[in-house]
Amino acid sequence: MSNAKIAAILYEIADLLELKGVEFKPRAYRRAARSIETLGRDITDYYKENKLEEIPGVGKAIAKKIREIIETGELNYLKQLREELPAGLLQLMEIPEIGPKTAMRLYKELKITNLHELKKAAEEHRIRRLKGFGEKSEENILKGIRIIEQRSGRMLLGYAYYYGKKIEQYIASVTKLRTVSVAGSLRRMKETIGDIDILVGSDNPSMVMDVFVSNPEVEEVLARGDTRGSVRLKDGVQVDIRVVSTDSYGAALQYFTGSKDHNIELRRLAIEKGYKINEYGVFTKETGEKIAGKTEEEVYGILGLDYIPPELRENRGEIQAAAHHQLPHLIEIDHIRGDFHIHTNLSDGSASIEEIAEECKRRGYEYVAITDHSETLKVAGGLSKEELIKSIETVRKINEKIDGFRVLTGAEVEILGDGRLDYPDSVLRDLDIVVAAVHSGFRMSRKEMTERILSAMANDYVTILAHPTGRVIEQRDPYEVDLERIIDEARGKGVWLEINALPERLDLNDVNAKWAKESGIMMAIGTDAHSLDQLNYMIFGVATAKRGWLEKGNVANTLTLNDLERVLGI
Ligand code: DGT
Numbered sequence: 001m002s003n004a005k006i007a008a009i010l011y012e013i014a015d016l017l018e019l020k021g022v023e024f025k026p027r028a029y030r031r032a033a034r035s036i037e038t039l040g041r042d043i044t045d046y047y048k049e050n051k052l053e054e055i056p057g058v059g060k061a062i063a064k065k066i067r068e069i070i071e072t073g074e075l076n077y078l079k080q081l082r083e084e085l086p087a088g089l090l091q092l093m094e095i096p097e098i099g100p101k102t103a104m105r106l107y108k109e110l111k112i113t114n115l116h117e118l119k120k121a122a123e124e125h126r127i128r129r130l131k132g133f134g135e136k137s138e139e140n141i142l143k144g145i146r147i148i149e150q151r152s153g154r155m156l157l158g159y160a161y162y163y164g165k166k167i168e169q170y171i172a173s174v175t176k177l178r179t180v181s182v183a184g185s186l187r188r189m190k191e192t193i194g195d196i197d198i199l200v201g202s203d204n205p206s207m208v209m210d211v212f213v214s215n216p217e218v219e220e221v222l223a224r225g226d227t228r229g230s231v232r233l234k235d236g237v238q239v240d241i242r243v244v245s246t247d248s249y250g251a252a253l254q255y256f257t258g259s260k261d262h263n264i265e266l267r268r269l270a271i272e273k274g275y276k277i278n279e280y281g282v283f284t285k286e287t288g289e290k291i292a293g294k295t296e297e298e299v300y301g302i303l304g305l306d307y308i309p310p311e312l313r314e315n316r317g318e319i320q321a322a323a324h325h326q327l328p329h330l331i332e333i334d335h336i337r338g339d340f341h342i343h344t345n346l347s348d349g350s351a352s353i354e355e356i357a358e359e360c361k362r363r364g365y366e367y368v369a370i371t372d373h374s375e376t377l378k379v380a381g382g383l384s385k386e387e388l389i390k391s392i393e394t395v396r397k398i399n400e401k402i403d404g405f406r407v408l409t410g411a412e413v414e415i416l417g418d419g420r421l422d423y424p425d426s427v428l429r430d431l432d433i434v435v436a437a438v439h440s441g442f443r444m445s446r447k448e449m450t451e452r453i454l455s456a457m458a459n460d461y462v463t464i465l466a467h468p469t470g471r472v473i474e475q476r477d478p479y480e481v482d483l484e485r486i487i488d489e490a491r492g493k494g495v496w497l498e499i500n501a502l503p504e505r506l507d508l509n510d511v512n513a514k515w516a517k518e519s520g521i522m523m524a525i526g527t528d529a530h531s532l533d534q535l536n537y538m539i540f541g542v543a544t545a546k547r548g549w550l551e552k553g554n555v556a557n558t559l560t561l562n563d564l565e566r567v568l569g570i
């Protein structure tokens with residue numbers, strides 16, 4: 001049991017007591033926690049020597065608790081406190097605007113129990129309606145949440161992406177340079193991003209740095225050197241920049257794109273071939289002569305490798321494959337001809353079927369499936385049978401008006417607890433696309449959950465299994481499920497597994513998508529869009545597919561409308 005862990009427990013007690021409105025005690029716990037953190041010696045030594053009470057701030061009561069923690073690894077008192085209040089309330093108090101009293105009010109009046117719910121309430125302007133709150137406090141709360149999201153580690157790809165692109169475009173357009181790119185995990189399109197890295201190739205670095213810090217989005221310049229710098233944007237996002245000479249741009253882009261594991265493997269290969277590789281270029285070991293560095297293609301080429309797309313650079317076999325000219329021909333966004341998962345204003349979305357159809361057509365799609373929620377999911381405006389049948393009629397009328405495009409009828413149908421679907425077969429039969437989904441009862445055993453999903457997949461009308469593992473990134477772990485059996489069933493029944501493109505889902509994820517591909521499964525990307533803007537999430541679905549090594553032929557959205565109609569018999 002480390003000093004840090006024991007201190008953390010005492011801090012948590014302090015916070016919980018504060019929430020409960022207990023006076024004085026929180027301060028005592030914090031004082032003890034702080035002195036344990038900075039003890040400079042292992043606290044278990046004090047324990048063994050029976051000298052815990054010699055630590056500043058540790059009295060009889062706290063010493064007793066520390067002994068319990070060291071002896072049992074747990075603390076009953078903390079358990080009890082935790083049971084009295086939702087754990088997420090503690091996170092609320094990390095926002096400067098929110099003290100214990102406010103946290104309790106948000107809990108009691110708006111039933112907010114964690115940061116996620118707080119964010120939602122602020123975004124939906126429910127907080128400003130509380131007495132004593134206003135628009136300003138709502139804004140401050142949102143700002144506080146963003147900073148915490150930053151601090152607590154990683155941003156969602158869907159969040160970092162727009163900032164990265166904006167800054168990339170700003171620098172490129174002001175400097176007129178073509179050698180400007182995001183790098184790091186963002187260029188690899190990883191599902192979460194630690195910080196945003198920008199790389200610029202230029203022989204005038206001070207000009208580039210001037211442009212970088214002049215971006216109107218910049219709130220604070222954290223560091224500014226000759227060739228590297230760091231800023232914080234107004235929303236709290238941190239961006240790092242490096243400027244390298246143009247003849248090293250390719251080597252630097254390769255190096256700073258990572259991943260680290262990919263780079264380590266590449267360096268090993270370079271050494272094997274008698275070269276040295278770093279962010280400046282590839283050099284011969286003997287004479288130190290530079291033999292590549294201007295472009296990434298050159299760098300990979302000199303090592304005997306085909307060009308490796310950034311999404312694959314995770315050291316999952318891509319270097320081997322590139323050496324043997326066996327890299328996959330990755331799917332691209334331009335291959336996408338339609339979207340299989342959309343919500344309209346008939347359930348909890350904001351756009352009408354017609355607006356969605358027009359927007360999808362404008363994007364060059366050939367089809368879109370309308371998949372509102374089913375009856376049981378009342379919180380999300382699930383459609384009754386009658387409403388669904390009426391919407392099928394609406395779709396038919398739109399299809400009569402619109403040329404060279406087809407709106408597919410569909411539904412995102414709840415998989416009920418016992419594996420039955422939320423509409424009878426007599427209704428499902430009339431739909432072009434049935435997306436089956438689990439939105440409740442996540443806590444089943446692995447066996448129960450697997451059986452539940454398998455029995456839903458056994459229904460002949462199911463086209464797609466939505467977000468197959470149910471995870472929500474950094475909010476909810478995947479439910480317990482035997483994915484191998486799901487994959488087998490999908491292959492046997494011809495059910496497509498979804499790559500749900502919502503930034504907080506990305507489910508299947510990259511690794512599971514690769515597994516499904518290798519198992520011969522067809523996948524379908526669904527944006528799960530609830531507005532026209534969210535149709536853009538297709539980028540993240542495709543990125544996940546690429547990271548899963550998927551080719552055009554592995555993804556149903558690349559089918560032409562004709563082929564799709566033939567495959568589905570619709
Ligand atoms: P992140 O920011 O945590 O989402 O992940 P990355 O991959 O963007 O990592 P970051 O920002 O620390 O560094 C950017 C890239 O720089 C990283 O992907 C690979 C390269 N890099 C950083 N440190 C090392 C290192 O120690 N060795 C090697 N070979 N490459 C490194």
Ligand code: CA
Nearest residue numbers: 184185195197
């Ligand atoms: Ca990074």
Ligand code: CA
Nearest residue numbers: 195196197240
């Ligand atoms: Ca970085």
